[in-house]
Amino acid sequence: MREFKKLTPYREALSILLNDLTEIADVEEVSLDDALGRVLAEDVVSPIDSPPFDRAAVDGYGLRAEDTFQAREYSPVKIKVIDEIAAGEESRAKVEPGTAVKLLTGAKIPEGANAVLMQEMAERKGNIIRVLRPVAPGQNVAMKGEDVRKGEVVLRKGQILRPQDLAILKSLGFRTVRVKRKPRVGIIITGSELIEEFDEEALMHGRIIDSNSVMLKGLVKQYFGEPRFYGVLPDDEKKIGEVIRKAREENDLVLVTGGSAFGDMDFAHRFVNLLFHGTTIKPGRPIGYGERTFVMSGYPAAVFTQFHLYVKHALAKLVGARDYEVKVRAKLTERVPSQLGRYEFVKVRYENGTAKPIRKKGSGIISALVESNGYIVVPEDSEGYLEGESVEVVLY
Amino acid sequence: MREFKKLTPYREALSILLNDLTEIADVEEVSLDDALGRVLAEDVVSPIDSPPFDRAAVDGYGLRAEDTFQAREYSPVKIKVIDEIAAGEESRAKVEPGTAVKLLTGAKIPEGANAVLMQEMAERKGNIIRVLRPVAPGQNVAMKGEDVRKGEVVLRKGQILRPQDLAILKSLGFRTVRVKRKPRVGIIITGSELIEEFDEEALMHGRIIDSNSVMLKGLVKQYFGEPRFYGVLPDDEKKIGEVIRKAREENDLVLVTGGSAFGDMDFAHRFVNLLFHGTTIKPGRPIGYGERTFVMSGYPAAVFTQFHLYVKHALAKLVGARDYEVKVRAKLTERVPSQLGRYEFVKVRYENGTAKPIRKKGSGIISALVESNGYIVVPEDSEGYLEGESVEVVLY
Numbered sequence: 001m002r003e004f005k006k007l008t009p010y011r012e013a014l015s016i017l018l019n020d021l022t023e024i025a026d027v028e029e030v031s032l033d034d035a036l037g038r039v040l041a042e043d044v045v046s047p048i049d050s051p052p053f054d055r056a057a058v059d060g061y062g063l064r065a066e067d068t069f070q071a072r073e074y075s076p077v078k079i080k081v082i083d084e085i086a087a088g089e090e091s092r093a094k095v096e097p098g099t100a101v102k103l104l105t106g107a108k109i110p111e112g113a114n115a116v117l118m119q120e121m122a123e124r125k126g127n128i129i130r131v132l133r134p135v136a137p138g139q140n141v142a143m144k145g146e147d148v149r150k151g152e153v154v155l156r157k158g159q160i161l162r163p164q165d166l167a168i169l170k171s172l173g174f175r176t177v178r179v180k181r182k183p184r185v186g187i188i189i190t191g192s193e194l195i196e197e198f199d200e201e202a203l204m205h206g207r208i209i210d211s212n213s214v215m216l217k218g219l220v221k222q223y224f225g226e227p228r229f230y231g232v233l234p235d236d237e238k239k240i241g242e243v244i245r246k247a248r249e250e251n252d253l254v255l256v257t258g259g260s261a262f263g264d265m266d267f268a269h270r271f272v273n274l275l276f277h278g279t280t281i282k283p284g285r286p287i288g289y290g291e292r293t294f295v296m297s298g299y300p301a302a303v304f305t306q307f308h309l310y311v312k313h314a315l316a317k318l319v320g321a322r323d324y325e326v327k328v329r330a331k332l333t334e335r336v337p338s339q340l341g342r343y344e345f346v347k348v349r350y351e352n353g354t355a356k357p358i359r360k361k362g363s364g365i366i367s368a369l370v371e372s373n374g375y376i377v378v379p380e381d382s383e384g385y386l387e388g389e390s391v392e393v394v395l396y
Numbered sequence: 397m398r399e400f401k402k403l404t405p406y407r408e409a410l411s412i413l414l415n416d417l418t419e420i421a422d423v424e425e426v427s428l429d430d431a432l433g434r435v436l437a438e439d440v441v442s443p444i445d446s447p448p449f450d451r452a453a454v455d456g457y458g459l460r461a462e463d464t465f466q467a468r469e470y471s472p473v474k475i476k477v478i479d480e481i482a483a484g485e486e487s488r489a490k491v492e493p494g495t496a497v498k499l500l501t502g503a504k505i506p507e508g509a510n511a512v513l514m515q516e517m518a519e520r521k522g523n524i525i526r527v528l529r530p531v532a533p534g535q536n537v538a539m540k541g542e543d544v545r546k547g548e549v550v551l552r553k554g555q556i557l558r559p560q561d562l563a564i565l566k567s568l569g570f571r572t573v574r575v576k577r578k579p580r581v582g583i584i585i586t587g588s589e590l591i592e593e594f595d596e597e598a599l600m601h602g603r604i605i606d607s608n609s610v611m612l613k614g615l616v617k618q619y620f621g622e623p624r625f626y627g628v629l630p631d632d633e634k635k636i637g638e639v640i641r642k643a644r645e646e647n648d649l650v651l652v653t654g655g656s657a658f659g660d661m662d663f664a665h666r667f668v669n670l671l672f673h674g675t676t677i678k679p680g681r682p683i684g685y686g687e688r689t690f691v692m693s694g695y696p697a698a699v700f701t702q703f704h705l706y707v708k709h710a711l712a713k714l715v716g717a718r719d720y721e722v723k724v725r726a727k728l729t730e731r732v733p734s735q736l737g738r739y740e741f742v743k744v745r746y747e748n749g750t751a752k753p754i755r756k757k758g759s760g761i762i763s764a765l766v767e768s769n770g771y772i773v774v775p776e777d778s779e780g781y782l783e784g785e786s787v788e789v790v791l792y
Contacts, residue, residue: 146756154766163611164766168766174594175593192483206451211564215559218563328724328725329749366544
């Protein structure tokens with residue numbers, strides 16, 4: 001068997017990859033209802049102050065704080081209510097000494113007033129309220145621009161839009177938002193041993209059901225992309241070459257599984273000018289990349305690792321996404337030994353501050369992927385971690 | 397102002413809510429490609445062993461381990477290769493003492509063999525290999541059922557399906573999966589002060605752009621539901637009553653914002669037999685629930701809190717979802733004081749093991765929702781946390 005002469009260190013390969021890719025320029029303007037999970041294409045600057053004026057933060061009485069300074073429970077101050085407004089309305093009354101306007105939360109503070117007395121702090125009879133305690137200037141007033149100031153950046157380019165981000169956009173008057181076009185990702189599965197449907201007879205004679213296609217489609221969707229499936233191809237050099245060329249023309253990125261090693265039937269890498277081939281990651285070492293094309297393993301656990309260590313970051317680069325990984329700190333429930341020289345991907349089950357390594361041998365093992373909910377890495381220069389050691393877990 | 401006579405403690409209200417709701421019985425059978433993020437309706441039991449037979453875990457030679465026990469680099473053992481197979485094929489040869497079959501990874505171990513010698517550990521000339529080191533019985537063999545055993549539960553009811561879950565289903569021969577129907581959630585926004593589009597003039601006179609609708613639609617989608625929007629309604633008692641009745645007939649759950657307090661214009665709670673109204677949560681105290689209907693605040697930050705503390709759990713109950721919250725432990729970067737008797741929802745920015753409280757006064761404040769990426773809670777019997785204290789953060 002030919003082998004990799006030299007494995008490219010994980011981080012070196014990653015920077016070769018990221019340097020080779022260019023952020024997608026295409027921007028789509030979508031309605032806020034369709035923007036959940038999309039990636040913001042540019043900074044959003046607020047066109048207005050929010051609130052647009054000083055407003056009542058509670059239901060109560062807009063008045064001059066000075067008028068209440070002498071108020072005590074045993075010696076209330078009497079103030080005259082000169083106007084009363086409904087939600088969304090505005091009082092045109094001017095608050096003079098000794099007067100107040102009844103306001104609902106959110107209402108504009110009327111001219112002359114500088115504070116709001118909470119409704120339950122006043123005793124009202126007819127149009128007179130008795131104030132029992134003093135109110136400070138500015139009390140219960142939401143100041144103009146207190147939430148967001150005009151011209152302030154409220155959301156930054158690369159934000160993956162969440163429900164609350166859509167809410168702030170809406171509240172500032174936006175009806176649409178400019179997001180990056182989703183990267184189109186061609187998926188090609190190769191291997192004559194693969195079948196697409198359950199066939200017990202075929203399985204008992206060594207065939208394997210392809211599961212990489214459905215997994216990669218899901219992963220691509222999870223990380224901002226639009227998957228496009230080119231089928232499961234037999235080990236036919238000519239056919240594989242044709243489909244790779246076609247997929248490359250039609251997509252921003254192409255993922256080819258199978259054919260990344262140097263077996264006699266591993267063709268895929270022959271159609272790509274690879275910038276690296278074979279890196280220090282474990283599992284998944286035989287990964288190759290060049291010309292916007294990943295040549296990946298055939299084994300699901302290796303493909304999963306290659307996706308998280310390389311493809312995910314490539315997709316994030318294409319759309320300029322920020323904060324696309326959830327990283328938490330956890331204490332290891334047991335020792336994780338690792339081989340020097342390998343950048344090891346160790347699946348873990350994260351729960352309540354602890355990480356339990358889920359290690360099963362064999363890169364075909366899918367059950368470990370299912371049991372785990374995140375991973376830790378052990379870099380090339382480390383022999384692993386001790387039980388109880390604090391590690392960084394990336395959740396998935 | 398009328399006020400709540402008694403606030404129901406947070407957890408008591410939550411159990412009233414969850415006891416009142418019944419898990420949706422409807423199940424949909426969807427293709428694996430459409431199942432990402434859906435909630436599994438029942439346990440999935442493997443119909444097969446995986447691998448279905450003992451198979452090669454590496455490319456190499458299937459042989460009898462015993463034949464290699466004497467092998468040394470200075471005194472190699474010679475073994476005759478009697479068959480050679482391609483991917484997905486099966487050798488019918490019987491491995492007798494002194495013979496081997498060349499196998500690719502994944503191939504069935506031929507009769508008579510009990511180990512696989514890695515290809516690079518053998519020197520081959522014609523049909524003879526020279527074995528330089530001994531191989532142990534079982535070495536480089538993936539045993540039948542080692543990944544998944546026939547009859548084993550591979551995924552449990554309530555699992556939110558991830559790409560790797562779809563992969564295991566596919567690999568075990570499934571083409572479809574039974575998931576819960578998405579809960580249909582009617583969303584009704586009330587408030588005469590609300591406008592749906594930007595109008596500077598109207599804003600300057602006290603109107604407010606509704607942002608709860610887009611936020612709630614997003615939150616409902618995030619937590620397994622299908623949002624159905626019934627519009628922004630003015631404070632018209634008759635109209636609000638009609639729409640609530642209609643929405644309740646057409647949905648599993650109804651969310652009404654505005655009208656949960658006791659202002660003169662707060663009608664919504666009159667149309668619902670509430671099981672609780674007013675709980676100890678802060679912000680968002682005036683929440684009410686009954687007859688599959690939530691009567692919620694009008695202020696976005698209060699609505700967001702009410703959603704996370706109540707509605708999210710209601711949706712999870714409706715579909716029987718497990719593990720729908722990501723909880724991490726973090727050290728507080730500063731003190732969080734809290735009022736006794738309140739179940740306080742404190743937004744935080746979680747980063748690298750620390751949680752920074754994002755506190756801005758005012759329940760209308762959306763910018764704090766945008767800055768934060770999770771929350772902590774301070775229960776009723778606590779006065780808060782100290783700087784540096786370890787707390788549980790729920791990420792969003």
